[in-house]
Each structure stands twice: as structure tokens, then as C-alpha cells.
Amino acid sequence: MKTVTIYTDGACSGNPGPGGWGAILQYGPHTKEISGGEDHTTNNRMELMGVISALRLLKEPCIVELYSDSKYVIDALEKGWARGWKARGWVKSDKKPALNPDLWEELLGLCDVHTVRTHWVKGHSTNPYNNRCDELAVEESRRHK
Secondary structure, eight states: EEEEEEEEEESSSSSEEEEEEEEEETTTOOOOOOEEEEEEEEEHHHHHHHHHHHTTTTTSSSEEEESOHHHHHHHHHHTSSSHHHHHTSSSOOOSSSSHHHHHEEEEHHHHSSEEHHHHHHOSSSSOOHHHHHHHHHHHOOOOTT
């Protein structure tokens, strides 16, 4: 299987409010930047959309090295929380409803196709790819005001 590196970030001006996401996909010498946004959304929805949008572009099952500064995304995937929420009918262990079940459903489906290895990176720090994704996400959130 091919190994693809993906960096993602989401941003929201107000929460909820206008938001955006950015992603960078890298395969060998190839790099692709993508971004998008919505007029009324949340930061966590934009974090999820960055990952989903990047994975949707892959044309075959891949090994994916996923880098994100979102503990929400990374922990829910890495620690199995999202699969637990799904198994309980989108209810968290504290009996409260899990947020964003529509996006988690899609992301978990994509994770069944690809082998996704998660990596948390510190946001607004020294990682140039994470910083670029943040720029893309913020630009999109401004476009959707």
C-alpha cells in the first residue's frame, strides 16, 4: 500500500460561527493543498471536515500518517472513543449524546478503508505544515463571514 502523509486543521470565528478547514496531502514528491468552509459551524466540525476531505481524495486504500493539532480528533480515533460512541448509538460513556455523529460515521468508514496512524502536533508552533493548514482554515473562515 502507498503511504500518504496528511496534515489537517480547522478554524472557527466564534464557536459556532463561520469556519474553515485546511489539509495538505503528501505522497512522494507530490503535495496537494485543499481547503473549504461553512457559514455556520463549529471548530470541531471543521477539524473533522479537514480529515474527511483529505481521505476522500485517496483513490485506493493507503497507509495514512495523519497529523492534527485536534485532541478531539486524535484522541477519539486513537483511544477508540468514536467507535465506542457508534457502538452505543452515538452516546458517550457519560450517557450524553456524542456530537457530530454524521461526520464521525463518515470518518470511521474512511478509516475502515485506509490504515490511519494518528499523530498529535502542537498547534501554532514549529510544524510548518500544521501552520500552513491553520492559514488555509483561517482564510476559509474569513471567506464564509
